[in-house]
Amino acid sequence: MADVLSVGVNLEAFAQAISAIQALRSSVSRVFDCLKDGMRNKETLEGREKAFIAHFQDNLHSVNRDLNELERLSNLVGKPSENHPLHNSGLLSLDPVQDKTPLYSQLLQAYKWSNKLQYHAGLASGLLNQQSLKRSANQMGVSAKRRPKAQPTTLVLPPQYVDDVISRIDRMFPEMSIHLSRPNGTSAMLLVTLGKVLKVIVVMRSLFIDRTIVKGYNENVHTEDGKLDIWSKSNYQVFQKVTDHATTALLHYQLPQMPDVVVRSFMTWLRSYMKLFQAPCQRCGKFLQDGLPPTWRDFRTLEAFHDTCRQ
Amino acid sequence: MRPFLLEGGSVSQMPVAEGKNVQQTVELLTRKLEMLGAEKQGTFCVDCETYHTAASTLGSQGQAGKLMYVMHNSEYPLSCFALFENGPCLVADTNFDVLMVKLKGFFQSAKASKIETRGTRYQYCDFLVKVGTVTMGPSARGISVEVEYGPCVVASDCWSLLLEFLQSFLGSHTPGAPTVFGNRHDAVYSPADTMVQYMELFNKIRKQQQVPVAGIR
Ligand SMILES: [Zn+2]
Numbered sequence: 001m002a003d004v005l006s007v008g009v010n011l012e013a014f015a016q017a018i019s020a021i022q023a024l025r026s027s028v029s030r031v032f033d034c035l036k037d038g039m040r041n042k043e044t045l046e047g048r049e050k051a052f053i054a055h056f057q058d059n060l061h062s063v064n065r066d067l068n069e070l071e072r073l074s075n076l077v078g079k080p081s082e083n084h085p086l087h088n089s090g091l092l093s094l095d096p097v098q099d100k101t102p103l104y105s106q107l108l109q110a111y112k113w114s115n116k117l118q119y120h121a122g123l124a125s126g127l128l129n130q131q132s133l134k135r136s137a138n139q140m141g142v143s144a145k146r147r148p149k150a151q152p153t154t155l156v157l158p159p160q161y162v163d164d165v166i167s168r169i170d171r172m173f174p175e176m177s178i179h180l181s182r183p184n185g186t187s188a189m190l191l192v193t194l195g196k197v198l199k200v201i202v203v204m205r206s207l208f209i210d211r212t213i214v215k216g217y218n219e220n221v222h223t224e225d226g227k228l229d230i231w232s233k234s235n236y237q238v239f240q241k242v243t244d245h246a247t248t249a250l251l252h253y254q255l256p257q258m259p260d261v262v263v264r265s266f267m268t269w270l271r272s273y274m275k276l277f278q279a280p281c282q283r284c285g286k287f288l289q290d291g292l293p294p295t296w297r298d299f300r301t302l303e304a305f306h307d308t309c310r311q
Numbered sequence: 312m313r314p315f316l317l318e319g320g321s322v323s324q325m326p327v328a329e330g331k332n333v334q335q336t337v338e339l340l341t342r343k344l345e346m347l348g349a350e351k352q353g354t355f356c357v358d359c360e361t362y363h364t365a366a367s368t369l370g371s372q373g374q375a376g377k378l379m380y381v382m383h384n385s386e387y388p389l390s391c392f393a394l395f396e397n398g399p400c401l402v403a404d405t406n407f408d409v410l411m412v413k414l415k416g417f418f419q420s421a422k423a424s425k426i427e428t429r430g431t432r433y434q435y436c437d438f439l440v441k442v443g444t445v446t447m448g449p450s451a452r453g454i455s456v457e458v459e460y461g462p463c464v465v466a467s468d469c470w471s472l473l474l475e476f477l478q479s480f481l482g483s484h485t486p487g488a489p490t491v492f493g494n495r496h497d498a499v500y501s502p503a504d505t506m507v508q509y510m511e512l513f514n515k516i517r518k519q520q521q522v523p524v525a526g527i528r
Contacts, residue, residue, distance in 0.1 A: 196465050196499060217464045236437045236462040277469040287472040291436025
């Protein structure tokens, strides 16, 4: 490997350049020393100023001189060959103590591995995109054609657009009320009240849902200063469980090109909690298991299951 | 808040109580709760005193004096509840007790009418269960069982769920739905709803007093 790398470098110039760098560094420190020391005692104030300025000028001149010298030398040094596939890291192969530090071979392995990973990830993403969002697959087949093709910059949607999408969803579900606020700049926060069953705090980034917390209808969702409390969890186990499931749902409903469909699907799913205390488990037929009602809702059918009863 | 009271306030109605007294039945119930995994969380007390309209304020003969019940619940230590049968429930500060003394001319406390239930609170998941011994004067009269399912604010929404929970430690001796579940279909449950149920339970137990029940001393 080492012979491939005929270093086209003028070693003499290298040595000189290194000492030029040292010279430059010491002249720069002299400038700061001079500034730090300030004016020395002289008989007159004028004398003091004059001496200081002259000293300062001298120092700056020498910095200038050393810098010029370094620039001149750096042209002589020449560039290290760039035709090595790993660029400068290829120089690692020159390390004579291969056995002790097998850095270079490890580097090559990692490089190959990450190349492969990227390749496979690309394939997977292509395949997954064909599957599209499970539940709304049908309606999307129709609407996807009308829809403007993938906007890549969905993270910078105008707030007005976000408002429109949310208010459309709000009108879609009469038993669900959505209150949108923007306490921290452009990112929206939603307070969703579902019947008299539960409240959900949804933290958005553009049209992506970042975080969601489910609480009871009679629980406080605000902090003492009246802001939405996006950190504390519900006091009730049942809503802690639903919060976990809602977070899972956020990961399930993913469609980066159409964030509005994702929000709508999530809200449709959330709405199925309207019967949180009234729907028995679709598998075991009971209401309670370990003191909890069926907290899971199937992503596709929206049927109620206990956490341990779902497939 | 979502409590309700078990109708089976009397020992004789408990299946396991044959040959046992109130105390033993309470122990049996609490043991079942503990086996279920419920944890003890302090104690509770609900008391009730009956007042009737003073004779001097009654009008024409034959008009019955209206009964008023003044109640306290350790769950709401700063409140006092004043209820009429089938009537409104007033929620007031505990100062209300002092006011009742001043109103002596209009409302008189019925003799030895004080009835109360005391017992242990149990927490199981989101359920709060209070099993209490109902006493009038020195003697134990029955058992009250209150179950509260905090997450749900509409009583009728979670009745089936509550029933299933009750069956898990009461067996087949589960009550019918309390009346509070029927009226006001989607109203949010309030502490007053609990007090009305305790009042009804206490009245039932008072009436039993006239008919001596075997096994109760
Ligand atoms: Zn189940």
